[in-house]
Amino acid sequence: MLDRNRILKDPEAAARAFRARHAEIDLEGLLDLDGRWFEANREWERLRERRNALSAEIGKKKRAGEPTEELYAEVLRINAAIEASDTLRRELDRQREERWLLLPNIPDASVPVGQDETENVEIRRVGDPPSFSFTPRPHWEVGAGLGILDFDRAARMSGARFSILLGAGARLERALISFMLDCHTGPREGEPAYRELSVPYMVLPESLLATGQLPKFREELFHMPADDLFLIPTAEVPVTNYYRGEILDEADLPVKFAAYTACFRREAGAAGKDTRGLIRQHQFDKVELVWLSSPESSMENLERLTRDATTILERLGLPYRVISLCTGDLGFSSAKTYDVEVWLPSQGRYREISSCSNFMDFQARRAQIRYRRTGDRKVQLVHTLNGSALAVGRTLAAILENCQTEDGSVLIPEALHPYMGGLTRISPEMVSPHP
RNA sequence: GGAGAGAUGGCCGAGUGGUCGAAGGCGCCCGCCUGCUAAGCGGGUGUAGGAUCAAAAGUCCUACCCAGGGUUCAAAUCCCUGUCUCUCCGCCA
Numbered sequence: 001m002l003d004r005n006r007i008l009k010d011p012e013a014a015a016r017a018f019r020a021r022h023a024e025i026d027l028e029g030l031l032d033l034d035g036r037w038f039e040a041n042r043e044w045e046r047l048r049e050r051r052n053a054l055s056a057e058i059g060k061k062k063r064a065g066e067p068t069e070e071l072y073a074e075v076l077r078i079n080a081a082i083e084a085s086d087t088l089r090r091e092l093d094r095q096r097e098e099r100w101l102l103l104p105n106i107p108d109a110s111v112p113v114g115q116d117e118t119e120n121v122e123i124r125r126v127g128d129p130p131s132f133s134f135t136p137r138p139h140w141e142v143g144a145g146l147g148i149l150d151f152d153r154a155a156r157m158s159g160a161r162f163s164i165l166l167g168a169g170a171r172l173e174r175a176l177i178s179f180m181l182d183c184h185t186g187p188r189e190g191e192p193a194y195r196e197l198s199v200p201y202m203v204l205p206e207s208l209l210a211t212g213q214l215p216k217f218r219e220e221l222f223h224m225p226a227d228d229l230f231l232i233p234t235a236e237v238p239v240t241n242y243y244r245g246e247i248l249d250e251a252d253l254p255v256k257f258a259a260y261t262a263c264f265r266r267e268a269g270a271a272g273k274d275t276r277g278l279i280r281q282h283q284f285d286k287v288e289l290v291w292l293s294s295p296e297s298s299m300e301n302l303e304r305l306t307r308d309a310t311t312i313l314e315r316l317g318l319p320y321r322v323i324s325l326c327t328g329d330l331g332f333s334s335a336k337t338y339d340v341e342v343w344l345p346s347q348g349r350y351r352e353i354s355s356c357s358n359f360m361d362f363q364a365r366r367a368q369i370r371y372r373r374t375g376d377r378k379v380q381l382v383h384t385l386n387g388s389a390l391a392v393g394r395t396l397a398a399i400l401e402n403c404q405t406e407d408g409s410v411l412i413p414e415a416l417h418p419y420m421g422g423l424t425r426i427s428p429e430m431v432s433p434h435p
Numbered sequence: 436g437g438a439g440a441g442a443u444g445g446c447c448g449a450g451u452g453g454u455c456g457a458a459g460g461c462g463c464c465c466g467c468c469u470g471c472u473a474a475g476c477g478g479g480u481g482u483a484g485g486a487u488c489a490a491a492a493g494u495c496c497u498a499c500c501c502a503g504g505g506u507u508c509a510a511a512u513c514c515c516u517g518u519c520u521c522u523c524c525g526c527c528a
Binding site for chain 2: 041046049057060062068074078370377
């Protein structure tokens with residue numbers, strides 16, 4: 001949610017920001033509604049003030065043994081006015097709140113202005129795409145050839161966009177999760193390591209409201225109506241909500257969390273996209289990094305966070321690039337986002353494997369996560385950041401594709417050897433006897 | 436799932452329907468004192484919104500004692516519902 005005072009002070013700047021995002025926002029209508037709410041609220045407060053004063057008076061008179069009849073009559077009149085005023089106030093507040101919650105974040109000044117994903121700006125490119133003496137196969141063919149990936153049986157038990165990993169494939173997935181978590185939680189020089197969190201996969205609607213998935217993106221979420229719980233679309237939700245409603249100490253910042261979770265997305269708007277392979281699944285694994293930062297350092301922390309994500313790719317030897325999303329492609333809650341894209345040989349292009357964002361105080365305001373400054377003891381909203389490091393399924397796909405050999409084997413990146421029980425390659429002859 | 440107990444400020448904990456944003460203690464902040472530390476002494480110390488003000492400070496108003504309803508001129512306090520926590524029983528990975 002945006003800072004009301006900031007918008008009131010300069011509505012034109014906000015309107016410009018929404019235009020840059022191509023978000024259709026009736027800001028004038030909202031501000032009009034907000035103004036009416038504000039007045040209704042003041043009126044209600046004035047009535048309460050009067051009522052409270054009279055009630056106190058009654059108390060005094062009763063103790064003094066004086067008559068109170070006239071006061072009673074007046075209070076009853078005021079109470080009727082309060083009730084009417086309260087009804088109006090609450091209705092306006094409900095409408096106003098609803099619309100404030102649908103305002104997207106304002107892009108940071110450093111975000112490139114652009115229409116859509118074609119105008120995202122490449123920041124850097126690391127590693128060279130491998131050259132093959134043969135036509136590289138897509139990862140689902142590599143996986144099928146090795147007998148470590150099964151989409152057909154997954155579809156039979158769960159429908160489209162699910163997958164099953166077998167044998168060395170399942171092991172590889174587990175290895176990636178452990179490797180990523182170990183990288184982030186291991187000791188590092190100069191800055192604190194990430195603290196690992198293991199969190200619920202089902203959350204209450206208010207948690208999704210806090211991080212911005214609700215109310216706008218309800219159709220993207222799996223919902224269990226019997227209990228009004230939602231499956232998390234990303235670990236960002238439970239992890240960011242860890243400190244919801246709390247006031248931290250400045251000395252506690254930055255808070256750095258790393259969490260592995262499964263993630264669940266309906267992919268409602270993605271019909272026909274990436275229908276084959278591991279790229280777009282209803283359920284996928286991800287290791288997520290979350291920062292709670294002071295406002296002053298959140299932008300440099302976004303750089304750190306992004307570097308922590310790309311370090312994984314470098315240690316796996318996977319070529320990637322980092323792009324800065326332009327205003328037209330920025331996510332709803334984000335003020336600035338770097339996407340990390342990994343090279344997929346079969347597609348001949350880079351595909352998103354991580355998205356690292358600075359939400360500034362947008363989520364913190366919804367979640368009411370604040371901190372007390374050391375100097376003046378003032379309470380202030382934190383800045384929240386998060387990024388995948390990395391999406392496990394896409395990393396696995398990238399390994400199958402980038403590390404494939406002509407005979408259908410896959411060479412396991414060296415960094416993963418300790419996690420694979422010494423296995424250095426997955427070969428067709430290792431295929432299990434099960435058909 | 437059944438029975439019972441509870442939910443108050445950063446923490447512990449008191450609270451008779453009115454003078455309670457809430458005693459007391461701890462912690463924290465400022466100052467004093469002792470060569471340092473501890474102890475001691477004095478003062479301060481919730482959040483949000485609003486009014487006043489050029490601004491700040493200050494002062495004042497409104498709301499918040501788990502949440503939502505209700506009773507009442509008046510609710511932290513009484514009633515109802517829900518949520519969560521704890522104890523016991525049952526079931527269970």
